[in-house]
Amino acid sequence: MAGNELRVTSSKNSIFKARPILVALWFSILFLPFKGAKAALILFVVLSTSIVLSRSLLSYAKSLREKGQAVSNRIRTIKLSTRSLFVARYSLLLILIALPFFVRDYLLDIAILTGIYIILALGLNVVVGFTGLLNLGFVAFYAIGAYTYALLNTALGIGFWPSLPLSVGLTALSGFVLAVPALRLRGDYLAIVTLGFGEIVRLVLNNWDSLTKGPNGISGIEPPYLMGISFWRLSNYYYLILIFALLTIVIIKRVYSSRIGRAWIAIREDEIASSAIGINTPMYKLYAFAFGAFWAGLAGALFAGKMQFVSPESFTFMESVLILCMVILGGLGSIPGVILGAIILVILPEVLREFQLYRMLALGSGLVLLMIFRPRGLFGGKSVSLRS
């Protein structure tokens, strides 16, 4: 194992050493058509110096870490780290609870959106990260969840809470429906089928005028009420999302470490070996699809309640790609990684808003950079092992 790690780091080093200039050059060339040669040249200089600088910083940090490891007692570090993790977790929770008292509505709005995307990305992570089935049509489930609540509320006048189980259940059921034909397929073929499913759902929503009002969308959806409290206020809705996001994290974590989660991991690692040890692989794949869809349904209903408006425009293929990016960015299969990925991909475009036109370019190049230096995502790559 040590040898393996050694190899990984040395190959990483070689990338650092050999290619900072190439990386910088590439990004400068990307910029060339937008701002001309001068800006590209400046960018080139800035990028290459910053890469060289970060390289030396990284190696310095590494040497520091090695020194620290040599000094510190192993057992003590483990104890300390669990305690500090505990403290960090609860202080983070406190900060999250206190957030609405400090920040502006704009930031709260972003926080709510982040929460919804965290639920979505964690749901997709079940399918892609845990079970290893590429799903490019995940947004379809999001749409089904959102439209179910929207229709139940506007057409039948059913409130948020009674329609929540209905819309989540219907979404999970649609997960089953997609999974049944998809079970026979693997890899690229599966991806194409899920992509098709996503498009079918969007097109149906777009064209079934009598039910979904087509491209105009459905407006006037009620926000949820609970015991006389309206969640129309942003801060209230923020708490609602916070609770649901925490619930999602806890439940998915529990399921991940259960027997079902282990079966998913086994299927991802080697499907033939999984069936050789007696795992009913089609069944567990079905579970993964339905369970992932379940969370997308929840996120959809919360989204509809927040926006009070749904239209097919919110559920395009790009949305699927965005959610997939969150999962991959954070590290396939890693729950904290996926959460971080969702946070980054919601917040980063907001931060980069000032750059206007260059926003997507910067975001894209950031993603590419990340994939060069951390190809298995922010939190991925150590090992997929369950414990220890």
Add this chain to the structure above:
Amino acid sequence: MERKHIKNQSKNKKLPIIDQPLSTDFMLKLENIHTFYGQIEALKGIDIEINRGEIVCLIGSNGAGKSTTLMTISGILRPKVGNIYFEGESINETLSHRIVEMGISQVPEGRRIFQRLTVRENLEMGAFLGRGDFASSLERIYSLFPVLKERERQLGGTLSGGEQQMLAIGRALMSNPKLLLLDEPSLGLAPIMVSKIFKTIKEINHEGTTVLLVEQNARAALKLSDRGYVLENGRITIQGKGEELLNNERVKTAYLGE
């Protein structure tokens, strides 16, 4: 543990059709099995019987249908014609995970361990069905393969080929099978490792697990086995006791290189 006398061990291509009533002495019985890959008939009517407590080997050249036979037994492939009985029960239609549950474990060809899980996690996955007591199964595997205990926390992919084979066998044994199917356990291993693995197979058999071994390494496999079958182009052409096959002229020239 009494053994039915195997009648007619002639070298005739045509084998007698066994139409005696089903006997529980046969742990596993394949009756006139025909398996197809699409249009291609890979198995053209195979009869195999395995008694409780035996080591039976299946030898043959590439493409003879050895692996296909194992896949058909473990339910990954379905026979078009014929019957498979396990302990008197027909398992033709049984789903593959149910077959594992009934007590047939397969060590797939090429080992197929979970590379990115640790050795211990691999073994834990082997106990997925929860057949038997976990702690004692684990203890047993570690005493069979002490090296696995040493490497408990190492990732499966970092083991050597021989160790991976041990891990694959250990993982299959974690479900406490009655019948162990081994698909080419000697594939790509150094001779010393091969003899080590074969010694362990003998040991596993002594502890009461029936073994069906598929091998290209005919000499080693026949020395180890109580009985053997020679498979050629989807048909069983020769069958008999291990040492009989070792002395059989046709086997000698075709598989032992003498």
